Amino acid sequence: MLNYVVRRVLYVLPIVFGVTVLVFALVHLAPGDPLNAVVSPDAPAEAVERLKAQYGFDRPLPVQYAYWVGNVLTGDLGVSVATGRPIAPQIGTAVVNTLILAVGATLLGFTLGAVLGGIAGAFQGSWIDKVVTAIAVTGVSVPHYWLGIVLVIIFAVELNTLPAMGMGPGGSSGWAWDVEHLRHLVLPVVTLSVIPMGIIARTIRAAVAEVLSQEFIQGLRARGLRTPGVMMHVVGNVAATALAVMGLQLGYLLGGSILVETVFAWPGTGFLLNDAIFKRDIPLLQSTILVLALFFVALNLVVDLAQVLLDPRMRRG
Numbered sequence: 001m002l003n004y005v006v007r008r009v010l011y012v013l014p015i016v017f018g019v020t021v022l023v024f025a026l027v028h029l030a031p032g033d034p035l036n037a038v039v040s041p042d043a044p045a046e047a048v049e050r051l052k053a054q055y056g057f058d059r060p061l062p063v064q065y066a067y068w069v070g071n072v073l074t075g076d077l078g079v080s081v082a083t084g085r086p087i088a089p090q091i092g093t094a095v096v097n098t099l100i101l102a103v104g105a106t107l108l109g110f111t112l113g114a115v116l117g118g119i120a121g122a123f124q125g126s127w128i129d130k131v132v133t134a135i136a137v138t139g140v141s142v143p144h145y146w147l148g149i150v151l152v153i154i155f156a157v158e159l160n161t162l163p164a165m166g167m168g169p170g171g172s173s174g175w176a177w178d179v180e181h182l183r184h185l186v187l188p189v190v191t192l193s194v195i196p197m198g199i200i201a202r203t204i205r206a207a208v209a210e211v212l213s214q215e216f217i218q219g220l221r222a223r224g225l226r227t228p229g230v231m232m233h234v235v236g237n238v239a240a241t242a243l244a245v246m247g248l249q250l251g252y253l254l255g256g257s258i259l260v261e262t263v264f265a266w267p268g269t270g271f272l273l274n275d276a277i278f279k280r281d282i283p284l285l286q287s288t289i290l291v292l293a294l295f296f297v298a299l300n301l302v303v304d305l306a307q308v309l310l311d312p313r314m315r316r317g
Helices: 004-030 045-055 060-072 086-123 129-142 142-158 179-212 215-222 227-256 258-263 268-278 282-310 312-316
Strands: none
Touching: 004 060, 004 282, 045 142, 060 282, 086 129, 086 179, 086 227, 086 282, 129 179, 142 179, 142 258, 179 227, 179 258, 215 227, 227 258, 227 282, 258 268, 268 282
16 A cells, blocks of 8 residues: 555656646746736836846746746745735635635535436436436536526525625625625535536446446345345445545636636635736736646545545556
C-alpha cells in the first residue's frame, strides 16, 4: 500500500508542473493589457512603466514565470492589479464559499443520483428504468445558468419564498449556520446538483446492472440469500466507482460554478474569476485558476487512494 501511495504522489508532481505552466501561459496569451483596469488611457508613459515594474510585467515571460512560481511556493499569491489588495485572503474566502455550494450540491446530487441509479439498475429494462434514464439525461442536458434563472423567476419572483441573491440577509458575504443563510443556499445548491445527479444516476445504473449480471450474484441467490443481502454485495462492488464519480463532480463544481455564482451573486471562486476576467486582473486570475487546478489534482489523488482502500484490486494499476 505504501509503495502505491508513493507512486501516485510522484505521478502528481509532473502534473502540478504542467498545470503551473499552462495557467501562466494561457493567461498571458489572452489579448489585452492588464494595466488597463487601473491606468487611464492618457496616463504618462513613466507612470505606466513604473506600474509594470511594480507588478513585474516588464520582465521576460520566463522570468515572470520563475518569480511567480517561487512566490507561490512561499504562499505569496501576489497583489490584485484592480484593487491593490493581497490575493491570498480573497481566494481563501472565495474557496470556502464555493466549497459550501459544491459540497452541498455534490451531496444532494449524489444522494438523488445514487438512489435513482440503484433503482434503475435493479429494474433494468422496466418503465422505472426508462423514467430514471429520462430524468438523468434531462439533468445532464439542462444548462446551469438557465435553470438558475428559471428557479429565481419561480421561487424568488413569482412565489417570493426563497431569496435570489447573496449568501445571507442584507447582502452578507460571510457564512453562518442559521435559517436565513440556509434559505440563500437552497436555489444555488439545487441548480448545481442537477448535472451531478444525472451523471451519478447514469453511472450507478450501469454499474448496478453490470454487477447484477455477474455469476457470483446468481450464486448468492442460489444459496438462498434474500434481495437486501444481495444488494449489500452490489453496493460494495459499486462503491469504488461511485466514489470516483462523486470526487470528480466535486472538482468540476469547484471550477465550473462561475455562471451559477454570477446568477445568484454568490461570492465564491466563480464570482471571483468572473470579476478578474472582466477587469483583466492577471495576478488574481492566475492565482484563482491555479488554486482550483491544484485542488482538483489533490482531490483526484485522494479519490484514487480511497478507491484502493475500498477495492484493493485497483492497486495493481
